Amino acid sequence: MTTDVRALMHTLLASRLTRLGMSVDDLDDDMDLVRSGLLDSLAFIDLVAAMEQGTGRQVDLERALEAGEATTVRGLQRLFA
Amino acid sequence: MTDFDPIVLFRRSVAHSPGSPALSVAGSVIGYAELDQLSDRVAAALRTAGAAGARVAFVAHRDGPWSYVVVLGVLKAGGSCVPLHPDGPAERWQLMLERCAVRFGLIDPSRQEDDRNLPTMDGAITWLRMAHDTRPTADTTITAAHADDEAYVMFTSGSTGGPKGVGVSRGNLAAYLGHLLPRYDLRADDRFTQHFALPFDLSMHDMFVCWAxxxxxxxxxxxxxxxxxxxxxxEGITVWFSVxxxxxxxxxxxxxxxxxxxxLRYAFFCGEALPWELVNDWHKAAPDARIVNLYGPTEATIAITAFEVDPSDMEASGVVPIGAPIGRDRVAVIPAEGVPEGEGELALSGPQVTSGYINAPEITARAFVALPGHDGLWYRTGDHVRRDANGTLHYVGRIDHQVKILGHRIEPGEVDEALMRLLDGGNAVTVPVMVxxxxRLFSYIDVSADVPVLMERLRAELPAPYIPERITILDGLPRNANGKWDRPQLIRMAHDN
Incomplete structure (x- = not known):
């Protein structure tokens, strides 16, 4: 299941990574997708929405964001784990 | 100096409530007297360095009090603030500083990472180190400022020739504060947001409306x-301001x-069209807040018209009107062929309208003009508006290709210019696409190129909001019947992919 979420995230981030001259190999678990400049906040929400669609699951985004870790690669995967 | 000069207003608050909190940033709270003392030190250091009354650049980080202290200190020394965005890129900083002949800059010595990137301009600029120093200074002089003295420089995107520096005077800023403050019941026990990055002129509203x-x-x-x-x-926020x-x-x-x-008691919005749909949800989230849509270009100091939403008279779709002037400035709608009566380009004239772009007389002369049948000088906004029977102004769109991305004014032509320079021959056309x-910006080019390399080089020249989502190579760029680039066709292609 985790690998599916990871693969989905990689697919969805592919064009963004290209824009920054990066590849999925550069995605560290601790990397913050927003603070790193990879995504702006709207693009992050688009990513969450696309992941919800891809996994067929709704997440409590506001709560996850308040808790703090949701915008990291690890945090986002946990949200859908 | 007028009653609404930003430093006069700030000092009045210092005298009235020295112990009250003035700034809450990164977990620390600074009171009015302390902020006054800290900025006196900056002003004294600038005077000692011979930088009183000068333009002073600084990298405007917002994760500590330093930048806020610097803004006050520069103004107290009679100077002009030139805030640089922390994200750079450094090449653009250099272009901005050269364009406005900035000779002084302030460095926060605790941030060595900035030092490496700061332009030296072959010694034309002196970077002064200014530590966050809480010891009081003996020199608490405030350099008297005149209405014509420049208060800050903010840069806007230019379709050719890169960023343009708008010089805003103390008189312009005082006019804005004098127009805005009496309209709303803002109080000393309010808590204001500071969402805007400092190189964005709406940050001047954040600071000086709050501190007034x-x-x-x-x-x-x-x-x-x-x-x-x-x-x-x-934070117990009561006054909100954002895009x-x-x-x-x-x-x-x-x-x-x-x-x-x-x-929330107030919610001010500015910088982009405000959709009614969003206002409806905002009103449910903040039922006690007065919602105000502000409108204005940097060239006319922060905001020049306002429309206050009546909760009993909200629409379901479309965008909120931009309203009517908040003060003594005048508005004119320039009629044009093929548009209905009452519609056209919005022009502005009055005490908030600045004297134009620094060291750019030609583009200033094109944008700041005399209008037939009207006295005074008028700034042509490039915004297409409609004036209804009540005199309320409604935003319709742009008369050129300019787009707003998260409140940033971007000329796609500036991206094209950068791309063509990097491509060394060949054309580039950038279009906005709604996603x-x-x-979001999509760029099309008609010569072969290594796209990731091109993206990387573009990032070294332009700030993040200017970087296209995608660069697509086409055999040829489509033209319309008039031989111009067929932008609608490119927008359709972006949607199809």
């Missing part, structure tokens, strides 16, 4: 708005639930 009221300015730790609602509740797209982020992050912002309700 003797209230506390609160800087969010997360600039993107993903946690803004929770932060606003924790509408920040509110749109909050809504899409499901943070605008009913009563999510119960303490999930937000404008």
């Amino acid at each position: 009221c003797g209230a506390c300015l609160c800087v969010p730790p997360d600039p993107g708005g993903l946690r803004a609602a929770a932060w606003a509740r924790t 509408p797209s920040l509110a749109a982020v909050m809504r899409r992050a499901r943070a605008l639930a009913p009563d999510a912002l119960p303490a 999930n309700g937000t404008a």
Whole structure:
């Protein structure tokens, strides 16, 4: 299941990574997708929405964001784990 | 100096409530007397260095009090603030500083990472180190400022020739504060947001409207708005000011639930068209807040018209009107062929209208003009508006290709210019494409290129909001019947992919 979420995230981030001259190999678990400049906040929400669609699951985004870790690669995967 | 000079207003609050909180940033709270002392030190250091009355550049980080102290210190020394965006890129900083012949800059010595990137301009600029120093200074002189003295420089995108520096005077800023402050019941016990990056002129509203009221300015730790609602509740925010797209982020992050912002008394929006749909949700989240849509270009100092939403008279779709002038400035709608009566380009004239672009007489002369049948000088906004029977102004769109991305004014032509320079022959056309309700840039080029390398080189020249989502290579760029680039066709192609 985790690998599916990871693969989905990689697919969805592919064009963004290209824009920054990066590849999925550069995605560290601790990397913050927003603070790193990879995504702006709207693009992050688009990513969450696309992941919800891809996994067929709704997440409590506001709560996850308040808790703090949701915008990291690890945090986002946990949200859908 | 007038009664509404920003430093006069700030000092009045210092005298009235020296112990009250003036700034809440990165977990620390600074009182009015302390902020006054800290900025006196900056002003004294600038005078000692011979920089009184000069333009002073600084990298405007917002994760500590330093930048705020610098803004006050520069103004106290009679100078002009030139805030640089912390994200750079450094090549653009250099272009900005050269264009405006900036000779002094301030460095926060605790941030060595900036030093490496700071332009030296072959010694034409002197970078002064200014530590955050809380010891009081003996020299508490305030350099008297005149209405014509420049208060700050803000850069806007130019379709050719790169960023343009708008010089805003103390008189322009005082006119804005004098127009805005009497309209709203803002109080010393209010808590104001500080969402705008300092190189964005709306940050001047954040600081000086708040400090004029003797209230506390609160800087969010997360600039993107993903946690803004929770932060606003924790900080006890009562006066909100942001671009509408920040509110749109909050809504899409499901943070605008009913009563999510119960303490809010005011919500000001500016910088982009404000959708009614968003206002409806905002009103449910903050039922006690007066919602005000402000409109204005940097060239006319922060905001020049306003429309206050009547909660009993809200529409379901479309965008909120931009209203009517907040003060003594005049508006004119320039009629044009083929547009209905009452519609046309909006022009502005009055005490908030600046004297133009620094060291750019030609583009200034094109934008600041005399209008037949009207006295005075008028700034042509490039915004297409409609004036209704009540005199209320409605924003219709741009008369050129300019787009707003998260409140940033961007000329796609500036991206094209940078791309063509890098491509060394060949054409580039950049178009705005709406993706999930937000404008994003897509670029098309007609010569072969290594796209990732091109993206990397573009990032070294342009700030993040200017970087296209995608660069697509075509065999030829489509033209319309008039031989011009067929932008609608390119926008359709972006949607199809």
